Amino acid sequence: xxxxxxxxxxxxxxxxxxxxxxxxxxxxxxxxxxxxxxxxxxxxxxxxxxxxxxxxxxxxxxxxxxxxxxxxxxxxxxxxxxxxxxxxxxxxxxxxxxxxxxxxxxxxxxxxxxxxxxxxxxxxxxxxxxxxxxxxxxxxxxxxxxxxxxxxxxxxxxxxxxxxxxxxxxxxxxxxxxxxxxxxxxxxxxxxxxxxxx
Amino acid sequence: xxxxxxxxxxxxxxxxxxxxxxxxxxxxxxxxxxxxxxxxxxxxxxxxxxxxxxxxxxxxxxxxxxxxxxxxxxxxxxxxxxxxxxxxxxxxxxxxxxxxxxxxxxxxxxxxxxxxxxxxxxxxxxxxxxxxxxxxxxxxxxxxxxxxxxxxxxxxxxxxxxxxxxxxxxxxxxxxxxxxxxxxxxxxxxxxxxxxxxxxxxxxxxxxxxxxxxxxxxxxxxxxxxxxxxxxxxxxxxxxxxxxxxxxxxxxxxxxxxxxxxxxxxxxxxxxxxx
Numbered sequence: 001x002x003x004x005x006x007x008x009x010x011x012x013x014x015x016x017x018x019x020x021x022x023x024x025x026x027x028x029x030x031x032x033x034x035x036x037x038x039x040x041x042x043x044x045x046x047x048x049x050x051x052x053x054x055x056x057x058x059x060x061x062x063x064x065x066x067x068x069x070x071x072x073x074x075x076x077x078x079x080x081x082x083x084x085x086x087x088x089x090x091x092x093x094x095x096x097x098x099x100x101x102x103x104x105x106x107x108x109x110x111x112x113x114x115x116x117x118x119x120x121x122x123x124x125x126x127x128x129x130x131x132x133x134x135x136x137x138x139x140x141x142x143x144x145x146x147x148x149x150x151x152x153x154x155x156x157x158x159x160x161x162x163x164x165x166x167x168x169x170x171x172x173x174x175x176x177x178x179x180x181x182x183x184x185x186x187x188x189x190x191x192x193x194x195x196x197x198x
Numbered sequence: 199x200x201x202x203x204x205x206x207x208x209x210x211x212x213x214x215x216x217x218x219x220x221x222x223x224x225x226x227x228x229x230x231x232x233x234x235x236x237x238x239x240x241x242x243x244x245x246x247x248x249x250x251x252x253x254x255x256x257x258x259x260x261x262x263x264x265x266x267x268x269x270x271x272x273x274x275x276x277x278x279x280x281x282x283x284x285x286x287x288x289x290x291x292x293x294x295x296x297x298x299x300x301x302x303x304x305x306x307x308x309x310x311x312x313x314x315x316x317x318x319x320x321x322x323x324x325x326x327x328x329x330x331x332x333x334x335x336x337x338x339x340x341x342x343x344x345x346x347x348x349x350x351x352x353x354x355x356x357x358x359x360x361x362x363x364x365x366x367x368x369x370x371x372x373x374x375x376x377x378x379x380x381x382x383x384x385x386x387x388x389x390x391x392x393x394x395x396x397x398x399x400x401x402x403x404x405x406x407x408x409x410x411x412x413x414x415x416x417x418x419x420x421x422x423x424x425x426x427x428x429x430x431x432x433x434x435x436x437x438x439x440x441x442x443x444x445x446x447x448x449x450x451x452x453x454x455x456x457x458x459x460x461x462x463x464x465x466x467x468x469x470x471x472x473x
Contacts, residue, residue, distance in 0.1 A: 016408040022354035090203035094321035150284035
């Protein structure tokens with residue numbers, strides 16, 4: 001049985017890294033639940049296209065956790081975990097959210113993989129956030145049949161989320177990560193070490 | 199676990215393997231997204247009530263009550279898709295100044311609105327009938343998730359009530375200091391001011407937990423034994439296969455009744471052709 005089990009590279013993670021990743025993801029899952037209420041309440045005000053300005057926040061897990069632990073797989077796993085928490089706590093969109101979490105995480109992971117999981121500078125974080133958004137768009141394109149919409153609206157749904165992803169996931173991920181590092185709780189994790197591990 | 203909506207019981211749906219159940223439910227949700235006709239998501243929605251009623255003794259009314267908060271979102275999505283419908287269409291049925299409403303748009307819009315209700319209905323039914331502990335056990339045993347990760351999830355999940363209390367404390371503490379009145383309090387700043395203390399407190403507890411786990415030799419062996427076992431039983435295979443067959447039969451029946459027109463891909467092509 002041991003041979004079949006997928007590895008995800010987790011064997012090299014320390015217990016502390018795994019547990020910290022899980023806690024951050026679960027906490028963000030809870031914050032997403034609260035954010036979701038605000039989000040739905042603002043839809044009538046901003047419209048379905050305008051609300052995309054707030055969508056980027058949901059990509060935050062897949063940026064913040066990799067930025068802190070800097071391990072292959074961190075984006076995919078943490079993004080799934082946050083969505084999984086939403087399912088467990090009873091989000092009405094739980095099952096759809098879990099698949100969305102995997103898709104978004106995969107988007108961010110692709111960018112980190114292209115940089116060989118060594119480069120976590122701001123432009124890379126922003127790029128990962130943008131690809132999360134692109135992947136999520138493809139997922140929503142099928143889930144919500146964007147194909148039937150007016151082409152201009154389809155384009156709007158795609159474009160408006162990009163600046164949102166850059167700011168609310170890419171930039172916010174770095175700001176939060178650095179702020180957490182300054183508090184000292186992340187001592188010994190990759191984020192506090194100069195340079196990155198191989 | 200108090201935070202979950204799980205309602206303990208011993209019914210067929212409760213006893214199903216959690217991973218098999220989420221696969222089957224995803225199948226129903228997927229089926230509801232394949233067509234643009236109102237009949238498909240509606241049928242899947244009704245099917246979720248029937249499944250809940252017959253297999254878990256959950257009355258459709260109880261499920262409906264939990265769905266009511268999503269109703270506004272579903273209606274909003276319907277209006278949006280109706281107004282900005284860009285697919286093939288006949289004559290508008292209504293013209294409000296520059297805004298036209300097409301019958302096709304209204305149909306497709308309603309279908310997509312119902313689809314969201316369908317997603318919500320299956321999600322709620324799932325959470326109600328699935329023990330979080332068994333779900334994680336089944337992620338390890340069936341979905342082949344590494345157990346070090348799965349146990350970390352389980353441990354983190356136990357923090358949820360603590361974190362929720364912590365969040366309330368942080369909000370109260372910041373209110374006492376009138377942080378919210380200190381100007382330039384954009385959404386961005388608010389998120390940071392709540393998240394940092396919450397994450398810091400979570401990470402501190404994670405640290406202690408990790409030390410405790412390491413001290414007990416957690417993760418030293420590639421495999422471990424389990425107290426909670428979630429084997430795949432005959433019922434799990436039967437339910438999964440029955441779900442796929444039910445989706446197929448339902449779509450077939452709706453097609454026979456002439457209720458199916460817009461298959462997703464077909465419409466995408468027609469939209470492209472119409473321009």
